Amino acid sequence: MTLTLEARVRIIEDREEISRLRVKYTLYNDGGFNGITTHHDIDALMELFAPDAIWEGPASTRTARGSDEIRQLMIDFQTTPFVIHNVMNPIIDIYGDTATGNWHAIIALRARTESY
Numbered sequence: 001m002t003l004t005l006e007a008r009v010r011i012i013e014d015r016e017e018i019s020r021l022r023v024k025y026t027l028y029n030d031g032g033f034n035g036i037t038t039h040h041d042i043d044a045l046m047e048l049f050a051p052d053a054i055w056e057g058p059a060s061t062r063t064a065r066g067s068d069e070i071r072q073l074m075i076d077f078q079t080t081p082f083v084i085h086n087v088m089n090p091i092i093d094i095y096g097d098t099a100t101g102n103w104h105a106i107i108a109l110r111a112r113t114e115s116y
Helices: 005-029 042-046 066-077
Strands: 054-057 062-065 082-095 098-110
Touching: 005 042, 005 082, 005 098, 042 066, 054 066, 062 066
Parallel strands: none
Antiparallel strands: 054 062, 082 098
16 A cells, blocks of 8 residues: 555654654653752653553563552652663554554663662
8 A cells, every 4th residue: 555645744753753752751761960860850751641651661570550650650760860761773663543662772770779
């Protein structure tokens, strides 16, 4: 099936918007540079999620369902004093009004240390 020029442009624009969404997510999460440990913009992060969203982190084995759980998870993540996401190799497939995306990520972080 051959797509119209308008349909092809729509796919390109949708891919770009999804890429921007991923960039915003990491931007609002990353921080700890120059000794500044407060880095998460929780309110901006929450604007990226639908009210019934599910956040799944396979590496951390954490799952949060819905706005309240996701907000708490993001607050919990603020205890990480330094984090930066390096995200690459995007594959974004558009299917009309739905899409899937997959990226590789290297996440450098310094874990919180406890004083005894």
